[in-house]
Amino acid sequence: MILIKHKRSGEVLLEVDMPTLEGHSFEGVRLEEANFAEMNLEGVDFSNADLQGADFSRAKLNGANFQSRNLRGTVFLECTGSDVNFMDAFIETSRFCDADLVGSNFRYARLRGCDFRGADLSRADLSLADCRANFNDANLTQADLRGADLSGANLNGVDFTRANLQEAKMVDADMHRVRMDGTIGPSGKRVGGTPAQQRVAAKRRWWQFWN
Numbered sequence: 001m002i003l004i005k006h007k008r009s010g011e012v013l014l015e016v017d018m019p020t021l022e023g024h025s026f027e028g029v030r031l032e033e034a035n036f037a038e039m040n041l042e043g044v045d046f047s048n049a050d051l052q053g054a055d056f057s058r059a060k061l062n063g064a065n066f067q068s069r070n071l072r073g074t075v076f077l078e079c080t081g082s083d084v085n086f087m088d089a090f091i092e093t094s095r096f097c098d099a100d101l102v103g104s105n106f107r108y109a110r111l112r113g114c115d116f117r118g119a120d121l122s123r124a125d126l127s128l129a130d131c132r133a134n135f136n137d138a139n140l141t142q143a144d145l146r147g148a149d150l151s152g153a154n155l156n157g158v159d160f161t162r163a164n165l166q167e168a169k170m171v172d173a174d175m176h177r178v179r180m181d182g183t184i185g186p187s188g189k190r191v192g193g194t195p196a197q198q199r200v201a202a203k204r205r206w207w208q209f210w211n
Helices: 195-203
Strands: 002-006 012-016
Touching: none
Parallel strands: none
Antiparallel strands: 002 012
16 A cells, blocks of 8 residues: 655545556546655656646656646656656746756646756757756756747756757857757757758758657
8 A cells, every 4th residue: 555645744645555656547636745755656647637746856757657737836856767758748836956857758848937957858858848947057968959948047057968959049048158069059050060960950940840
């Protein structure tokens, strides 16, 4: 028996009569401010679950599905997981400090006001996402940020090595100490690449977005 409790009051929100939560489905369950800290949630499906303010600190999230969920104010401090699905999720003001989410999917997600300080988002898909957030010292190597909105974002110390920022909006973004070796910039030109690489990158337009 696994008990899912409220993160502040300790009230039991849900009892799961299983030895593990791996691969479990919480579809349609109300779990506002639930405490999932340090739990193994690999492959868990949170479809249609209400998770506002929940705590996933140091949880294992490999392959977990949060697609289109309301995650406003949720805590993901130091969580780990590859291929986590946050596609089209509403995640505003959530905290991901020092999270390890390599290769995860944030496409179309609304991340305004989130805190990704020190997070590893290498190879993550943040295309067309609202990324007006704090990415101070985050790892975004090889990340897909095509069409993302980074306007006014804190990008100090971000590693954009070989990332794709084509068509990204970066007006008023704070970019001290940014690393952009081999990065495709907003104009479609590769920063630090060979002339041939720069010409190829510049030819790709938004209608080739998913290629």
